[in-house]
Structures are given as C-alpha cells and as structure tokens.
Amino acid sequence: MTESYNRKELLRRGVAGSALLTVPGLLAACGGGSKNAATTAASTTAQTMPKKLTWSNWPLYIDINEKTKTHPSLVAFEKHYGVKVTYLEDINDNDSFFGKIEGPLSQGQSIGRDLIVMTDSSGLPQRMVQLGWLEKLDKSAIPNIKNLQPTQQHPSWDPNRDYSLPWQSGMTGIGYDPKLVGGDIDSLQQLLTDPKLKGKVTMLTEMSDSIGITMLANGDDPLHVTDKTFNAAVSRLQKAVSSGQIRQFTGNDYAPLLANGSIYACLAWSGDMVQLQADHPGLKWVLPKDGGMIWTDNMLIPKGGNVFGASTLMNWYYRPDIAAEVEDYVNYICPVVGADKVLEKQDPAVAKNPLIFPTKAMLANAHEFDGKALNNEKYKKAFQQLIGG
Amino acid sequence: MLRRHKWAIPYALLAPGVAWLLVFFVVPMWYLAKMSLSEGLFPFFSFGWAWGNFHDAVSSYQVQFVRSVEYAGIATAIALVVSYPLAYWIAFRGGKWKNLFLLLVIAPFFVTYLIRTLAWETILSDNGLVVRTLQHIGILSSDGRLLATSAAVIAGITYNFLPFMVLPLYVSLEQIDGRLIEAAGDLYASKPLAFMRVTLPLSLPGVFAGVLLTFIPAAGDFINAQLLGTPRQYMIGNVIQSEFLSVRDYPTAASLSFVLMAAILVLVLIFARLLGTERLTVSHA
Amino acid sequence: MRFVRRHILSAYAVLALAYLFLPIGVVVAFSFNNPKGRFNYTWEGFTWKNWLNPFGYPGLGGALKVSIEIALLSSLFATILGTLVALALVRYRFRGSATTNLLIFVPMTTPEVVMGASLLTLFVNWKIPQGFGTILIAHIMFNVSYVVVTVRARLVGFDRHLEEAAMDLGANEWVTFWRVTLPLIMPGILAAALLSFALSIDDFVITYFNAGSTITFPLFVWGAARVATPPQINVIGTAIFIIAVTGMLANIVFQNLRLRKGALAA
Numbered sequence: 001m002t003e004s005y006n007r008k009e010l011l012r013r014g015v016a017g018s019a020l021l022t023v024p025g026l027l028a029a030c031g032g033g034s035k036n037a038a039t040t041a042a043s044t045t046a047q048t049m050p051k052k053l054t055w056s057n058w059p060l061y062i063d064i065n066e067k068t069k070t071h072p073s074l075v076a077f078e079k080h081y082g083v084k085v086t087y088l089e090d091i092n093d094n095d096s097f098f099g100k101i102e103g104p105l106s107q108g109q110s111i112g113r114d115l116i117v118m119t120d121s122s123g124l125p126q127r128m129v130q131l132g133w134l135e136k137l138d139k140s141a142i143p144n145i146k147n148l149q150p151t152q153q154h155p156s157w158d159p160n161r162d163y164s165l166p167w168q169s170g171m172t173g174i175g176y177d178p179k180l181v182g183g184d185i186d187s188l189q190q191l192l193t194d195p196k197l198k199g200k201v202t203m204l205t206e207m208s209d210s211i212g213i214t215m216l217a218n219g220d221d222p223l224h225v226t227d228k229t230f231n232a233a234v235s236r237l238q239k240a241v242s243s244g245q246i247r248q249f250t251g252n253d254y255a256p257l258l259a260n261g262s263i264y265a266c267l268a269w270s271g272d273m274v275q276l277q278a279d280h281p282g283l284k285w286v287l288p289k290d291g292g293m294i295w296t297d298n299m300l301i302p303k304g305g306n307v308f309g310a311s312t313l314m315n316w317y318y319r320p321d322i323a324a325e326v327e328d329y330v331n332y333i334c335p336v337v338g339a340d341k342v343l344e345k346q347d348p349a350v351a352k353n354p355l356i357f358p359t360k361a362m363l364a365n366a367h368e369f370d371g372k373a374l375n376n377e378k379y380k381k382a383f384q385q386l387i388g389g
Numbered sequence: 390m391l392r393r394h395k396w397a398i399p400y401a402l403l404a405p406g407v408a409w410l411l412v413f414f415v416v417p418m419w420y421l422a423k424m425s426l427s428e429g430l431f432p433f434f435s436f437g438w439a440w441g442n443f444h445d446a447v448s449s450y451q452v453q454f455v456r457s458v459e460y461a462g463i464a465t466a467i468a469l470v471v472s473y474p475l476a477y478w479i480a481f482r483g484g485k486w487k488n489l490f491l492l493l494v495i496a497p498f499f500v501t502y503l504i505r506t507l508a509w510e511t512i513l514s515d516n517g518l519v520v521r522t523l524q525h526i527g528i529l530s531s532d533g534r535l536l537a538t539s540a541a542v543i544a545g546i547t548y549n550f551l552p553f554m555v556l557p558l559y560v561s562l563e564q565i566d567g568r569l570i571e572a573a574g575d576l577y578a579s580k581p582l583a584f585m586r587v588t589l590p591l592s593l594p595g596v597f598a599g600v601l602l603t604f605i606p607a608a609g610d611f612i613n614a615q616l617l618g619t620p621r622q623y624m625i626g627n628v629i630q631s632e633f634l635s636v637r638d639y640p641t642a643a644s645l646s647f648v649l650m651a652a653i654l655v656l657v658l659i660f661a662r663l664l665g666t667e668r669l670t671v672s673h674a
Numbered sequence: 675m676r677f678v679r680r681h682i683l684s685a686y687a688v689l690a691l692a693y694l695f696l697p698i699g700v701v702v703a704f705s706f707n708n709p710k711g712r713f714n715y716t717w718e719g720f721t722w723k724n725w726l727n728p729f730g731y732p733g734l735g736g737a738l739k740v741s742i743e744i745a746l747l748s749s750l751f752a753t754i755l756g757t758l759v760a761l762a763l764v765r766y767r768f769r770g771s772a773t774t775n776l777l778i779f780v781p782m783t784t785p786e787v788v789m790g791a792s793l794l795t796l797f798v799n800w801k802i803p804q805g806f807g808t809i810l811i812a813h814i815m816f817n818v819s820y821v822v823v824t825v826r827a828r829l830v831g832f833d834r835h836l837e838e839a840a841m842d843l844g845a846n847e848w849v850t851f852w853r854v855t856l857p858l859i860m861p862g863i864l865a866a867a868l869l870s871f872a873l874s875i876d877d878f879v880i881t882y883f884n885a886g887s888t889i890t891f892p893l894f895v896w897g898a899a900r901v902a903t904p905p906q907i908n909v910i911g912t913a914i915f916i917i918a919v920t921g922m923l924a925n926i927v928f929q930n931l932r933l934r935k936g937a938l939a940a
Contacts, residue, residue, distance in 0.1 A: 092897030278711030388620025500911030
C-alpha cells in the first residue's frame with residue numbers, strides 16, 4: 001500500500017498520534033484536503049462508471065429472490081452498467097454505524113464505501129453534512145430525481161437534496177390491539193393517561209419519535225424545537241414514566257410484546273405493523289390525530305466514495321419499475337412517485353396499503369423533527385435521563 | 390541448559406499472552422484514558438486534565454452504579470447456588486458423559502442472545518402460562534407481570550452467565566480425589582460434614598473463578614436491562630452505552646468506564662481477601 | 675427415603691439442565707413456525723419449510739461461516755496464550771506477578787462498548803484495515819482473561835506430588851509436562867476453550883466496531899431484527915447444537931470402542 005505523505009500529514013500524525021480519538025472534528029476541519037490514497041474509490045467528478053461499487057445498507061431492506069438468493073434489482077443494475085456492486089448489510093443502528101465510521105472519516109480516510117444509508121431521525125446525516133463528511137450528489141447523473149415524492153423534496157436539513165436521496169421512509173404512529181384496548185385509540189393523551197393501559201404502553205428510544213409526537217400533542221412544532229417546548233414534552237413523558245404508565249422505552253422490540261399481548265398500545269413504525277398485521281390482522285395502526293412523525297432512510301455518499309457511480313446507482317432506484325420491485329419486498333414507504341401504479345397490477349394488496357403508499361392526508365399529518373435539536377447534547381442528555389440511560 | 394535460565398521460564402510463558410493484551414488492550418485503554426480527561430462536545434474534544442469528569446461521573450450516576458453492583462451480586466449468588474449442584478453432579482456422577490454435559494451447558498450460546506431472549510419473552514409474556522400460573526397461586530398480583538421488572542433483568546443476567554459459573558466450578562470439583570471424601574467417611578464424618586470440610590474447601594478455587602467470571606462482566610452488562618427492564622432498572626452499562634453512542638459525550642463515557650472498572654476491581658480484591666487469595670491463585674512448587 | 679436421598683442430586687441436575695434448555699426448547703419449536711409476516715414472535719402453524727431451506731436468507735450462511743471460523747480460531751489461540759499465562763502465574767514467583775494479575779482482570783471489567791471503540795481507534799490510527807483479522811484479534815484479546823481464570827482454578831488444586839513422582843522415575847521436565855501435567859489439567863483447558871468459543875460466537879458489541887465490512891452471525895441477526903426475525907435463525911441455532919452434541923456423542927462412543935479394543939487386546 002503506497003501512501004504519499006505531505007508535511008502536514010506527518011506533522012499531524014506525530015503531534016496527534018495518541019490523541020487522535022480526542023480531536024476528530026479538528027482534524028476534519030483542517031485536514032480535509034490531504035487524504036491518503038489508501039482505500040477503494042477516490043472521490044472524483046469524472047463521469048465514467050467505476051468497475052466496482054460498495055454499498056452499505058440495512059439488512060433485509062432490498063428486494064430478495066429467495067430461490068436464487070440474489071437481489072434482482074441489483075443484479076439488473078450490474079448487468080446494465082457492467083459494474084460489480086458489493087452489497088453489505090452491515091448497518092443495524094445509526095449511532096453504532098456512525099461510531100464505526102467517524103474514526104476514519106474524521107481523519108480524512110475513506111471508509112471503503114460509495115453509498116451508505118442512514119436515518120434522518122438520528123441527526124447523523126445532518127451532522128455529517130455539517131462536518132463535511134459527505135460528497136455532493138452528481139445531479140446530472142440522476143435525471144430520475146424528478147420522481148421524488150413532492151413532500152420529500154425539501155427536507156429542512158438538505159433543502160436542495162444536494163447530499164441525500166431517500167431510500168425508504170417510515171411513519172411513527174400508534175400501534176395497538178383494539179381487543180385489548182377496548183376500542184380505538186387516536187391520541188397520545190390516551191396512551192399516557194388511560195388507566196386501562198397502565199404498564200401496557202411503550203414508547204420509542206428514538207428522541208425524534210417520542211419527543212416529536214409528545215410535542216405535537218402539546219400543540220408545539222417539532223420542526224422548531226425550543227427549550228420551552230422540549231422541556232414541556234419531557235415533563236409530560238416523565239409523569240407517565242414515574243406513574244408506571246409507560247412500561248419501557250424500546251427500539252423495535254415493542255413488536256414481540258404487542259404480538260404476544262404483553263403490551264396493548266405503543267408508538268410503532270409503519271413498516272413493523274405491516275409485518276405484524278400479516279399474522280395478527282386485528283392489530284391497528286394510526287397516526288395520532290395531533291400528528292405523527294415521518295422519518296427517512298437516506299442514501300448518502302461518504303467522502304471518498306465514487307460520486308458518479310453512486311449517483312447512477314441512486315438514479316436506478318428512482319425508476320418507478322425498479323422502486324416497485326424493491327417496495328414489493330421491503331414494505332416501508334416508497335419515495336418514488338409512480339411505483340404504486342406499477343404495483344397495482346402485480347401486487348394490488350401492497351399498492352393499496354396506506355402504510356406503504358400513504359395518502360396525501362396522512363403525509364400532511366406526518367412531521368419531520370428538528371435536525372438541530374437532534375444534535376443538541378443538552379437535549380440528548382435530558383432525553384437519555386428520561387428513558388433511564 | 391534449562392536450569393541456568395530457570396528464572397526466565399515464567400516470563401517466557403507469559404510473554405505471548407501479556408504482549409497480546411498490552412498491544413490490543415492497554416494501548417486502546419491509553420486512548421480511553423486520554424479521552425476521560427478531555428472535555429468538549431462531539432467532535433471537538435480537547436485534552437485538559439479534566440479530573441472533574443470522574444467526580445461528575447460518580448455524582449450523577451450513583452444510583453446506577455449501586456444498582457449494577459446489586460443486580461450483578463444477586464445474579465452471581467443465584468448462579469452459584471444453581472450451578473454448584475449441577476457442576477458437582479457432572480464432576481462426580483458424569484462418568485464418561487462429562488464432556489457431553491459440559492457441551493450442553495454452553496450449547497445455549499449457539500443460539501444468539503437476541504433469539505434466546507425473545508424465547509424468554511415468549512415464555513414470560515404477560516398472557517403466557519408462567520405468568521398466569523403465578524397470578525393464580527398468588528405470587529404475582531392479578532395485574533402483575535414478570536417482563537419489564539428487576540426480577541426479569543436479574544433472571545436474564547443469571548441465565549446468561551450460568552455457563553461461566555458452572556464450568557470453573559466443574560473444573561475445580563472434578564479434580565477432587567474421591568478417596569479424600571471416602572477417607573472422611575471412614576473417619577466417621579457424615580456426608581454433609583464431609584462436604585463442608587473436604588469438598589467445599591477444595592472447590593474454593595473454582596468458586597472464586599466462577600464468581601469472578603460472572604460478577605465482573607455482569608456488573609457492566611447493559612443488554613438485559615435494555616430488553617427486559619424499565620428505565621428504573623437501567624444499569625451503569627446502559628448509561629455508558631448511551632453516553633457513548635447516542636449522546637456522543639466520549640469524556641463522560643470514558644470516565645464512567647474507568648470508575649466502573651475501579652469499583653469492580655476493589656470489590657474483587659475485597660472478595661479475594663475474604664476467601665484468602667494465597668490458596669486460590671498460587672501454588673508454588 | 676434413601677431413594678430420594680440418593681437421587682436428589684440427579685433430580686436437581688436434571689432440573690437445572692431443564693432450566694438451561696427451557697428457552698432453547700422454545701427456539702427449537704419456533705424453528706418450525708410458519709409466520710406469514712417477517713417476524714417470528716407468535717406461533718402461527720407448523721411447517722418443515724424452514725428446515726428445508728435454512729440458508730434462504732442471503733448473507734445468513736456466510737455470516738454463520740465467519741462466526742464459526744472466528745470462534746474456532748480465537749478459542750484455539752486464546753486457550754494457548756491463556757494456559758501459558760496461567761501456568762506462569764500459578765507456579766512461579768516472579769516480579770510483576772501482581773501487575774500481570776491486574777492485567778488479566780481489567781479486560782473483563784471494561785464495558786464492551788468502550789473496549790470495542792477504543793480498539794477500533796487503535797486500528798484506525800495504525801491503518802490496519804478492519805475485517806476478519808481485526809475481529810479475530812479482538813476476540814483473542816477478550817478471551818485470554820477468561821481462559822486464564824478458568825485454567826488457574828484447575829492448576830491451583832493440582833497435586834504437585836504427581837509431577838515429583840514422575841521426575842523421580844526419570845522423566846525430565848518436558849516429558850513430565852506433556853505426559854503428566856497436561857493430561858491432568860486438560861479438563862480445565864477444555865472448559866476454558868468451550869467458554870471462549872461460546873463468548874466468541876455470541877459476541878456483538880466489540881465485534882461490531884471492529885468488523886469493517888465483515889458480517890458475523892450475531893451482527894446479521896441484530897441487524898436483521900429491525901425488520902425481521904426469520905425462523906431460519908432458529909433452525910441454524912438448533913442445527914449447530916444438534917451437530918455439536920452428535921459430534922460429542924460420537925466421540926464418546928468412539929472412545930468407548932477404543933477402550934474396549936484396548937482391553938481385549940491386552
């Protein structure tokens with residue numbers, strides 16, 4: 001492995017040798033230009049397809065042909081462009097994945113990936129934009145960007161979609177078992193105060209979901225978080241925690257509890273409900289009447305990734321027919337306009353499912369969370385105190 | 390030739406293992422130590438001899454520290470009580486099937502932690518057979534539950550570390566010469582007395598090892614509290630996990646880690662003193 | 675009454691083993707589950723299809739292979755390194771034994787998340803690419819302590835007179851070690867190896883940070899769990915268990931046959 005050191009590099013290495021864990025940000029800020037030619041694709045604005053691309057995604061988040069054990073949409077892409085795509089399913093948690101890549105990225109090293117997928121509700125895509133760890137998309141290679149759902153075109157943290165494109169989205173609402181609840185639920189208030197639900201309610205460990213929905217129930221705007229609105233949400237939840245109303249804060253491990261009846265109602269993600277409803281058709285999911293949240297898993301190009309190649313890959317998945325193929329398997333919320341039309345013939349059940357292709361009304365009632373608040377350490381600590389960590 | 394360099398033998402034996410740990414544990418701990426004395430917000434940390442981090446760590450999270458020691462202690466005690474008879478049985482009655490039983494003891498680990506815990510969640514679910522039976526006979530109140538309680542967390546920790554208690558106990562018990570126990574009997578000792586005066590003392594090295602291998606990692610555990618507990622059961626491991634990964638306050642996470650490590654080591658030292666270390670860790674020629 | 679007394683220990687052991695296997699029973703049962711959705715949380719009906727297609731999820735088989743390889747290799751190396759350290763600590767008096775003891779204990783006290791992340795910092799700083807190799811390094815590292823503590827429990831109770839007797843009969847130190855000491859501490863070494871294997875095959879946090887783009891079985895399961903818990907995971911866990919037990923049984927039977935043959939030949 002040959003590397004060319006310049007003086008700055010050597011100096012930095014010598015001085016900061018044992019303190020490299022301590023100043024990742026400083027290094028990123030002052031060392032952006034001098035990279036090692038260490039690993040795979042170097043960032044380039046050239047418009048030729050590379051021979052290989054590496055894509056990290058969440059597991060089971062792309063179409064699978066169980067007989068051939070391949071991903072048909074990816075195989076088709078490889079054939080069409082003559083590119084080999086190494087598809088890694090190694091992202092299972094935003095924070096952990098970020099913890100893994102921030103070391104190399106903060107030192108200007110490539111992480112060996114051209115495309116990664118991270119959730120906006122973690123605050124990390126926002127953070128990465130701020131830190132300059134993402135490449136800008138080559139929009140000239142993404143004509144299909146016109147197929148992006150209108151509601152997704154201008155997120156607050158990337159207003160021109162310069163750095164990201166949605167892969168899938170999900171909504172956060174209230175999942176419940178009407179038989180056990182004794183009726184329907186449509187508000188957070190009921191979750192937090194109905195005595196029948198004491199100890200049978202869970203909330204999510206995602207700050208954007210739990211605090212966001214509580215803010216909406218308080219009449220506040222989760223897109224513009226202030227100390228006052230944040231603290232109001234925390235104290236409302238704290239009451240429910242102290243009284244034992246809220247049983248636990250969970251990741252998606254609320255799903256087995258809801259399935260086996262240990263909990264009656266919870267904050268739940270739309271994609272999970274689709275799967276649970278397959279075996280428990282009685283379970284229901286709604287957006288709270290005061291509003292629910294929408295989160296998006298975004299395709300991002302980390303520094304050092306091949307911009308043209310990754311952009312072309314993104315463009316492929318914005319073809320309605322390809323998006324439809326993926327959606328038919330993944331069953332979260334599709335960001336590509338026209339995919340539902342394609343599916344109407346093949347798989348009408350999926351095409352008509354509002355948890356996969358939500359109505360305009362639902363989308364209007366699903367809100368984004370303030371990216372700045374997601375990275376505010378004070379808020380994060382306060383939230384962690386609330387949920388017990 | 391060996392005689393002349395006899396002094397070097399222990400060092401030669403130690404060298405590979407110690408070198409491995411020095412490079413791949415001590416050096417990373419050095420980075421961690423520097424971080425524990427740093428301050429700032431992610432990603433702009435700067436080293437500053439911030440000894441205050443340690444004080445803050447202890448004062449802010451006292452409850453979780455104490456709780457961790459409590460849960461780990463109870464889990465270790467239960468594990469010891471459950472494991473000792475099992476290890477004894479395998480050692481003395483296992484015969485040629487001993488290794489098979491040892492394998493059976495660790496076999497649950499072949500199924501990943503998550504799947505095992507999901508199975509427990511099924512078994513202990515609020516509407517499951519176990520909970521309903523306990524409610525029926527009155528151990529649980531009519532709306533009582535097993536999941537999301539401290540009992541569940543402790544049970545989860547205990548279950549997870551059973552092999553770590555059974556195996557060292559077995560290793561020590563299996564070595565005991567049956568004739569010693571016979572001799573005690575010949576000297577008119579009753580079976581329980583023979584156990585207390587012969588077997589138990591001879592198995593102490595195993596007890597010590599088992600307690601260490603259970604208590605130490607259990608004190609830093611986070612996953613059982615996360616999946617089986619409510620916020621009121623969260624341990625110091627959960628705090629460190631969230632400070633590190635979610636809040637990304639590395640100095641706090643680092644200083645909390647060191648405080649935890651120090652606390653555990655102190656407790657281990659006290660325990661070793663109580664049992665009498667010389668007998669347990671050395672046997673010079 | 676005597677019947678009870680004699681068998682109370684066995685009854686107890688059976689109960690303890692039953693407790694150990696209770697969740698495993700559920701896991702095995704659910705490997706035959708037939709959910710329509712992607713989660714395997716509640717019983718939906720019996721099917722053989724998971725067993726007929728255990729590697730139906732792409733990536734599952736590969737992840738499993740990596741995990742087993744790493745577990746075998748890391749337990750092998752950790753057992754060797756750890757046994758040597760245990761021998762040194764128990765049998766010899768030397769300067770630095772207290773520090774070495776400390777060095778052995780401290781890794782066990784370190785929370786996994788900081789241990790994993792700090793090790794990653796080392797690999798990043800020293801430009802060591804993360805993957806199979808770094809996972810192996812990490813696993814050997816955390817396994818050594820467990821091996822030392824386990825083997826030590828065996829060595830401490832070891833009767834030195836046996837070694838003395840061998841040497842009195844003319845064996846030198848090497849031969850004594852190989853023919854007397856090692857076989858007698860072998861149960862301790864084996865137990866340590868088993869523990870290391872178990873620790874390695876189920877490790878998640880430390881592995882996660884140091885895996886680069888390699889995926890082990892726990893990483894796959896935890897990652898997939900966000901969207902699915904395929905029954906195939908249960909199938910694989912059950913299958914490994916069955917294979918291991920069968921292997922061990924075969925070994926015992928084989929040993930038995932050898933003993934019998936030996937006895938006949940004599």
